[in-house]
Every structure is written in structure tokens, then in C-alpha cells.
Amino acid sequence: MAEVSLADTRKVFGTHTVIPELSLSVPDGSFTVLVGPSGCGKSTLLRMIAGLETTSGGRIEIGGRDVTAVTPSQRGIAMVFQSYALYPHMSVRDNISFGLRLARRPAAEIDGKVRRAAEILQLEPYLDRKPAALSGGQRQRVAIGRAIVRDPGVFLFDEPLSNLDAALRGQMRIELLDLHRRLGSTMIYVTHDQVEAMTMADKIVVMNAGRIEQAGSPLDVFDRPQSPFVAGFIGSPRINFFKGGIAESRGGDMVAVRPEHLRIVETGGRWRGRIRLLEQLGTDTLVHVTLTDGDEIVIRAPRMGPELQDAQVAIDCDDRHFHVFCDGQRVD
Template sequence: MGSITLKNVKKSFGGVTVIPDISLDIEDGQFVVFVGPSGCGKSTLLRLIAGLEDVSDGMIAIDGEDMTKTAPAQRKLSMVFQSYALYPHMSVRGNIAFPLKMEKAPKEKIDAAVNNAASILNLTDYLDRKPRQLSGGQRQRVAIGRAIVRQPKAFLFDEPLSNLDAALRVAMRLEISELHNKLKTTMVYVTHDQVEAMTMADKIVVLNAGRIEQYGSPLELYQRPANKFVAGFIGSPKMNFVEGAEAQKHGAHSIGVRPEHLTVSRGPGTWSGVVKVSEHLGSDTFLHVDVEGAGTMTTRTSGDVAFKHGETVGLTPVEGRVYRFDAQGMAV
């Protein structure tokens, strides 16, 4: 079991409030991702759950038991950090086994746990190597293996892929998702990368200035954003926003259209503009179009589209795919 409940949790550092007031329920076995811009409080919130920071007010429960004042080691949670924090003089086997050795577990239990974790993470052939002999992805797997052997109620990941290159990030993203499917253990994962959030999570918590803007499944957040902040943060490339007379036609202070929901044509459209930049990515082409009165709008089209710099094009939103927001930025 690994349910986590936060009730009116607050955190201040001196006179600065980082988490004003957060309540959240994470169900047993869920993969929940905290996402948001730098400084939004996502890592602080994870550290509060882990017990590495003390809450200023409120309550944190694990499996229904109040753990607010409990020491980190007693919470039965395992944390994986951005830095691998491996012992360079120890082998992979020694690094994975370290938490159990500290608990003075029997050798048979340690060996069985290490071999099991190594098998799950495809590290069996590397158990006698030192960390310096491993790639970045393999080192991160060792750090995860060290967390697995503790058999925690939940895994807490703090931007674990930030130090990896783009290809390794994709590979490790898949491996962590597969690991969750194998272990069925609660995972709470912090990232600033909304693509990681969308592809890995059962539920996403979008944070902004220490507040939860929305909590829901990836498709819920994509299809029904609660406000302009969520609409602009979830989705890549980000949503186009238009204010003024065009928005007023829709009975809104501002409207939003995702790049993939804008059709582009050489004839007239809802908006007319000039192509400033054309990004060819193979499968997709992103056109950045300068629209008078609306600024630069981005459209996502198929990879074989051949619009060029300086060309005048028409942009038309797909019916039913225009999002409306009021003056406070809330979805209408």
C-alpha cells in the first residue's frame, strides 16, 4: 500500500511562503507527476512528502497514518535524485545493496534483493562494475535499484533524467514507465518537462507559485484545461492565445487554439499572416506566422508541407477546438 494524502500543507522559509496551502490525494499504485515552471514549488512539495523538509502547517498521511512529524527513514519511501549519488569506490552490487547493509539485513536477503533489482533493471551483467564504467542511463538505473531493494511504499523521483542527453531521456522515460507497470508501486515524479509528464503520468499536478492549478489525467489537462496557465503549459508547441476584438466575438476576454488545431492554407482563413520561420522536423512542420493584431501564431502541420519564409497564408481553427478564457484567465 502506498496512498499519500496532503491536507492543507503549507511551507514557509523565514518570511517567504513557498507552499501557501495544498491538499492532495494520491491513490495507491498511481504514477503522479508534479509539473510546473522553475520555482513553482514542485521539488519542495516532494521533499515535504519525503520528510526532508518540515511542514509549516498541515498534515501528511501515508496509508492513512499521520507522518507529518515522522523522520524520513520511518516513512518507508525511497527517493531518487537528479544526481545519482553513487559511491564511486563500490561496485554496482555494493551500491544497490547499501541500504540493506545499513539496516543490517541478512546476507541471503541482501543477495536475493540485489539480484531481483538487477534483473528488473537489466543490470545483472554490470553488478561487478564500478560507477565510472557505466553510462549515465546505467548509473541512474543503479540509483533506482538502490531504491527498489528497500521495497518502499512509494518512489519519489526528483527530476531524475535532467542530466541525461535527449536520446537517453526518452529511453529512461520508457524504462521508468515499464518499471511502474511491473512493480505496481506508487510513484511521485517531479519534472519541468511537460512531455515527460504527459507520456508517463496517470495523473498530473500542475503547480504554479506553490498552488495546484489543476489535477487530472494527461488527456483531461490537454482537452479541458481549467485555466489559461494550464492551457499554455500543457502541450508542445504551446497554445496560441488571442485577445481583443477576435476574442470578444467568442464571448471571451481571450481565446486559445493549439498549433495542431490550426489548419493552414494558401487561400483566405480566419486569420491571415506571413510565414516568418518554418521548422521542418521530418514528421511535422512548425510554421511561425506573423498575424496582424494577434502577434506570432504557431501551427503544426505534416512534414511535407512546403510553405516558405515570407509567404502569406490563411489560418483557420478546427471547429470546436477554440478555448475561451475570462479576464482572470479561467476557462469559460
């Protein structure tokens, strides 16, 4: 296990600054998720930690050791990529042990580590199979097993589940969390999927245009977003934004309310509109409403019938659920 620390780290490609000066502390033993839209710099940052991208400035420490100029193989890390990158002509056993064999480790050590990784990842029945005979989830576990046998201080994951279907992604999220609990290792995980980030992380780092917008626990980031970007990116369905008098009366230029905190009321209400679309989720219904001023909002409501399509409704919200922003920052 090892803490990862970045101090004023930056990355420049030619005249283009991908990551301005950035500082981040990843606690020892944490499952930290870097999340943000495509092109925000999260994968570049991960590759800098791995040593696959050189830094243009600043300092990177792993386990208290300055590794800024250290080669990837000497950083005490193991990386799992989006593509499985398995050798198709090798068995699962040989794929997992390849790095150890390349390093000429003793046969008994290699066998012991491969068996331990296979047990942890439930790959024991497949050790003599080729990758072509495995499912996508099993292939990803082989790639993870190849990382486990290196006994790294830090695991780095670069969108490892993005090639899997939705059901398998859900299963693999659980398996990765179970793996983290069993190993207790520091893990840094990159994804653009905010649901993955919320369900897997004990620390979320929300990135935008190479900068850290906010870092904290999943519930802290969800309950107290520090900028409109974080409020809009974290949470599904997306948060609703309101401008005008309701924001100004609270000292801001924008108010945000999550869909689950809006409710349809029989009388009164701050807003009025027409139900444009109903998305049935079974126990809940996502109600898409066009307000009288033309804005579109979404309400997560208890199950509603299709007969309410096109109905005129009044909408309200408890004041304590308002997120107020001014000049791009949260107003407490």
C-alpha cells in the same frame, strides 16, 4: 503500495511562503507527476512528502498513517535524486545493498533483494563493476535499484533524468514506466519537462507559484486546460493565444488554439499573415506566422516546402478547438 494525502499543507521559509495551503491526493499505485517551471515549489513539495523538509502547517498521510512529524526513514518511502549519489569506491552490488547492510539485514535477504533488483533493472552483468565503468543510464538504474531493495510503499523521483542526453532520457522514460507496471508501486515524479509529464503520468499535477493550477489525467489537462497558465505550459509547440473580438464574442477575454488545430486555407479564414519561418520535422512542418496585427503564432501543418517562406496566408480554426478564458479561468 500506499496512497499519499496532503491536507492544507504549507511551507514557509522565514517571511517567504513557498507553498500556500495545498491539498492533494495521490492514488494508491498511480504514477503521479508534479510538473511546473523552475521555482514553482514542486521539489519542495516532494521533499516535504519525503520528510526532508518540515511542514509549516497541515497534514501528510502515507498509507493512511499520519507521517507529518515522522522521520524520513520511518515513512515507508524511497527517493531517487537528480544526482546519482553513488559511492565511487563501491561496486554496483555494494551500492545497491548499502542501506540494507547499514540496517544489518541478514545476508541471504540482502543477496535475494539485490538479485531481484538487478534482474528488474537489467543490471546483472554489471554487479561487480564500479560506477565509473557505467553509462549515465546505468548509473541511474543503480540509484533506482538502491530504492527498490527497500520495498517502499512510495517511490519519490526528483528530476532523475535531467542529467541524461535526449536519446537516453527517452529510453529511461520507457524503463521507468515498465518498472512501474512490474512493481505496481505508488510513484511521485517531479519534472519541469511537460513532455515527460504527458508521456509518463496517469495523473498530472500542474504547479505554479506553489499552488496547484490543475490536476487530472494527461489528456484531460491537455484537452481542457482550466487556466491560461496550464494551456500555455502543457503542449509542444506552445499554444497560441488571441485577444480582442474573437474572444469577446465567446464571453472571454482570451482565446487559445493549439498549433495542430490551426490550418492554412485558400479562401476565407479568421486571420491573415506572413510566413516568417518554417521548421521542418519530417512528416510535419511548424509554420511560424506573423499576423497582420503583429502577433506571432505557430501552426503544425502537413509537410510544406521551403518555397512558401514569406508567403501571405489565410488561417482558420474549427470553433470546437477554441479554449476560452475569462479572468484567468476557463469558460465552458
